[in-house]
Amino acid sequence: MIVGGCDIGSTTGKAVIMKDGEIIASTIIPSTTKPEETARMAMDEALKQADLSSIDDLDYIVGTGYGRLKVQFAKENISEISCHARGAHWMSPTVRTVVDIGGQDCKVMSISDEGKVVEFVMNDRCAAGTGRFFEGMARVLHCGLDGISSLENQGAEPSTITSQCSVFAESEVVTLINEGSDLKNIIAGINNSVSGRLNSMVRKVGLVEDVALTGGCAKNAGLAKALEKHLKVSVKQLPHDPQIAGAVGAALIAVEKAAG
Numbered sequence: 001m002i003v004g005g006c007d008i009g010s011t012t013g014k015a016v017i018m019k020d021g022e023i024i025a026s027t028i029i030p031s032t033t034k035p036e037e038t039a040r041m042a043m044d045e046a047l048k049q050a051d052l053s054s055i056d057d058l059d060y061i062v063g064t065g066y067g068r069l070k071v072q073f074a075k076e077n078i079s080e081i082s083c084h085a086r087g088a089h090w091m092s093p094t095v096r097t098v099v100d101i102g103g104q105d106c107k108v109m110s111i112s113d114e115g116k117v118v119e120f121v122m123n124d125r126c127a128a129g130t131g132r133f134f135e136g137m138a139r140v141l142h143c144g145l146d147g148i149s150s151l152e153n154q155g156a157e158p159s160t161i162t163s164q165c166s167v168f169a170e171s172e173v174v175t176l177i178n179e180g181s182d183l184k185n186i187i188a189g190i191n192n193s194v195s196g197r198l199n200s201m202v203r204k205v206g207l208v209e210d211v212a213l214t215g216g217c218a219k220n221a222g223l224a225k226a227l228e229k230h231l232k233v234s235v236k237q238l239p240h241d242p243q244i245a246g247a248v249g250a251a252l253i254a255v256e257k258a259a260g
C-alpha cells in the first residue's frame with residue numbers, strides 16, 4: 001500500500017509518501033500565500049522523489065496542519081496534534097510526551113502506548129517560544145538559526161530574558177547587545193527562556209518519559225539542551241527528521257483509513 005501525508009503549516013509545507021510502512025519520500029518547502037499551492041508543490045516534489053508519475057498512484061492521502069482544509073487532493077484531514085503524536089510514536093515507540101515547536105505555535109501532547117493523544121496544551125496566542133521568535137532573535141544577533149542552535153554557542157551563564165512577549169524580548173536582547181553582554185550567554189538566555197516556557201507546558205500535561213521534540217525547532221540543539229536542564233530528563237533523539245513528524249503521522253493514519 002502506498003499512502004501520503006501532507007502537513008501544511010504556517011511556515012513550511014511537508015509531504016511524506018510511505019510504502020508498506022517505510023518512508024520512500026519526504027519534502028519540506030517554504031509555505032506560500034496559497035496553502036493549496038504549497039500542498040501541491042510539496043506533494044509533487046515527493047512524488048518525483050518516489051519515482052511515481054501521478055497522485056493517483058497513492059491509495060490514500062491525509063492532510064494536516066493549519067492549511068489542512070486546503071489540501072485538495074487529501075481524502076481526509078486530521079488535526080496536527082494527533083498527527084505529530086502518531087508520527088513521533090512511530091519514529092520512537094517509547095515516546096510518551098511530544099513537544100511540537102513549529103513556526104507559529106507550540107504544543108505539548110501526552111500520548112498513550114499506541115500513540116494516541118491523551119492530553120495536550122497549546123500556545124498559539126503569540127510568537128514567543130516558536131520558530132518566529134527564534135528567527136527574530138537570529139536577525140537581531142546576525143547569527144542565523146544555526147548560530148542559535150549550535151551547542152558551541154550556548155554560553156555557560158545564560159543572560160536573563162524576562163519578557164514573555166517576543167517583541168519586548170527582542171528589545172531586551174538589543175539592550176543586552178548594547179551593554180556588551182557575551183553573545184553566547186545571550187544565545188543561551190534565549191534558549192533558556194523558551195525552554196522555561198515549554199517546561200511549564202510539559203508540567204501541565206504531566207511529564208512522562210520518553211520526551212521527544214518535533215517540528216522545525218526540534219533541530220535547535222541548544223534548545224533541546226536547555227529543555228533537558230529544565231525537565232531534568234533527557235530528550236529522546238528521533239531517528240528521522242523531526243520536522244516531518246506531522247506528515248508521517250498523517251500518512252500512518254492514511255494507512256488505517258485506506259484499510260477501512
Ligand SMILES: Nc1ncnc2c1ncn2[C@@H]1O[C@H](COP(=O)(O)OP(=O)(O)OP(=O)(O)O)[C@@H](O)[C@H]1O
Nearest residue numbers: 009010011012102103104105131215216217219220
Ligand atoms: N535547522 C534548524 N535549526 C533551528 N530551527 C529550525 C531549523 N530548521 C527549521 N527551523 C525552525 O522551524 C520552523 C518551522 O517549523 P515547522 O516546519 O515545524 O513549522 P510549521 O509546521 O510550518 O508551523 P506551525 O506548526 O506553527 O504551523 C522555522 O520557523 C524555523 O525557525
Ligand SMILES: [Mg+2]
Nearest residue numbers: 009065102215
Ligand atoms: Mg506544524
